[in-house]
Amino acid sequence: MGRRGYRPPTNEALHALCCDCMGNYADGRRDCQHTHCPFYTKHRYRILQPTFEWFFGPWSNHDIERRAIGLSQDDYLDMKLGNPRKPTYSMMFRAKCFSCCNNFRGGMTREDCNIPSCPIYYWMPYRTGLPILDWMFDLDYTDKHRMNARAEGYLIRGKNLVIIDRQRYFAEKVPWTGPPLEKKTPARRIRTIA
16 A cells, blocks of 8 residues: 555656755756756756766665675666666655765664655655645746646635635645545444333
């Protein structure tokens, strides 16, 4: 069974984190040049070649496995990712979460980062909470959700204010995974005395 929460599209979550990292592209949409970032291979505006040092970080056992079979890093990357190298989203998300948490060094235990508003929080390996998906509306990169919500009438109208009904949009447009939103309480039996 999937992990609990609304599951945003993986490609949007990845690019939203890039957008957030780049300050919502306040200086324009351009290459971040962070070639060592696990997401750089998918960065929309990249012009440089990504590096894959992150692939051998503590988020996985790849370096241990590589040494055990006696391959160079390049040969191991070719074996695992193919050529051209295509890491999976789950690899990139896990590596990015570890990187953000300083690889859980210095006595940090492997636990929830408690940043539910992060675009990739749904995939945080030790997540215990529910993701907050406001980034789908608040970042310029994902403004299509704002436009879709307005066009399709997901609105709450007040006296002087019209806002998007985000919760209804999430409930109807983003798939929920894991246990249900609310646990059903069992119906109580009524005993009749004859």
